[in-house]
Amino acid sequence: MRRPDLCSSCGIPLYVGKMHQWSGDGVIIHKVMSRSNVFFMESENIDAVFNTLDRELGVPIENIIMECTRRGNRRFMEQNIPAPLRWMLSYMPRLSSGLISYAGKTLGFGSSEFVGARRRGDEKDCLVHIIHDPYSLSSMLADALGVTEAFTGQDGTVEGLPLGGDSYLVVMRTGEHRTGLEERLQLIHPPVKTIGYDLPRCEKCRLPLELSARYRWDMRKGFILSKASGRRMVITGFDNYEAVFREIEEEIGEGISQVIVDAQREFVLHSNWDENWIESESALRINLMLRGLGYLSSYFQDGEHLKVTILNCLIPKQVVGMLQGFYELDSGKDSSTCVWSVGQEADLQIELS
Numbered sequence: 001m002r003r004p005d006l007c008s009s010c011g012i013p014l015y016v017g018k019m020h021q022w023s024g025d026g027v028i029i030h031k032v033m034s035r036s037n038v039f040f041m042e043s044e045n046i047d048a049v050f051n052t053l054d055r056e057l058g059v060p061i062e063n064i065i066m067e068c069t070r071r072g073n074r075r076f077m078e079q080n081i082p083a084p085l086r087w088m089l090s091y092m093p094r095l096s097s098g099l100i101s102y103a104g105k106t107l108g109f110g111s112s113e114f115v116g117a118r119r120r121g122d123e124k125d126c127l128v129h130i131i132h133d134p135y136s137l138s139s140m141l142a143d144a145l146g147v148t149e150a151f152t153g154q155d156g157t158v159e160g161l162p163l164g165g166d167s168y169l170v171v172m173r174t175g176e177h178r179t180g181l182e183e184r185l186q187l188i189h190p191p192v193k194t195i196g197y198d199l200p201r202c203e204k205c206r207l208p209l210e211l212s213a214r215y216r217w218d219m220r221k222g223f224i225l226s227k228a229s230g231r232r233m234v235i236t237g238f239d240n241y242e243a244v245f246r247e248i249e250e251e252i253g254e255g256i257s258q259v260i261v262d263a264q265r266e267f268v269l270h271s272n273w274d275e276n277w278i279e280s281e282s283a284l285r286i287n288l289m290l291r292g293l294g295y296l297s298s299y300f301q302d303g304e305h306l307k308v309t310i311l312n313c314l315i316p317k318q319v320v321g322m323l324q325g326f327y328e329l330d331s332g333k334d335s336s337t338c339v340w341s342v343g344q345e346a347d348l349q350i351e352l353s
Ligand SMILES: [Zn+2]
Pocket: 007, 008, 009, 010, 011, 012, 202, 203, 204, 205, 206, 207
């Protein structure tokens, strides 16, 4: 395994700060692809919310998730690695798999090993990996497929066969996978307001000091873990999932917003948290900023009501559900009233009572 290159000051893998900027505007910017919004989230959140949607809506949404993630990754690689280099890497599967596995570990995706490959440029080509402890199995299969398609320049298929524990044999082949969703799942990027809040930062890698204070990177397993609770985190382009939600909205109607809010609220209510996010203005601001969920610009709490405005909130439905969950945990209420709205510029207003 490649030796992890860690920041000599804060100890976080250098790759994290080289590729991402935790901005003072409440968003995490991918430095190479600046229009791709990134989030730092509790990893079990991702599948938990999708499983709830599956259950509540009775619509299997795995196809939609896979398509969004696959396409996002393929496009990312195609835009950032020149075609001749991608073509060369497609004939060096052990090397390219090692590089991708390393990047994935720094982001908290879990670990993967190269097993074997056949690459002769025909329809029998395949690439086989084993992945361990994926942060989300369907997202990781789609990640792997998107990267492989970008390298080979051909569409492919992927399957993950359980090996026991949380390990899977991943087999990618050349072939059609068209879902009919390609044109429909488009990302939307609202403009980000400049705020420039001054987060204390590592003098070497410029990542927020709060990241290294709260989390540790286990580069053997590919985990990012909360030091306080051991809970696993992942750095991922969660806004792909906004496209997923919009697609479901088209199929099912607007009621989906409430289902997403409720799924996220349920997740908060049934998880253990290191900290009550809404305990104070500063606690909420830093918890939102570390996750790329926006900048808290106003906060009012009188024991009965909680009223907040969050600027640059790119996944508002999730944030509404999270804050409603924390409000109910904090107040001890079984239910609450939540009124929320999003303005033209991704400014989210929430009032809870
Ligand atoms: Zn550092």
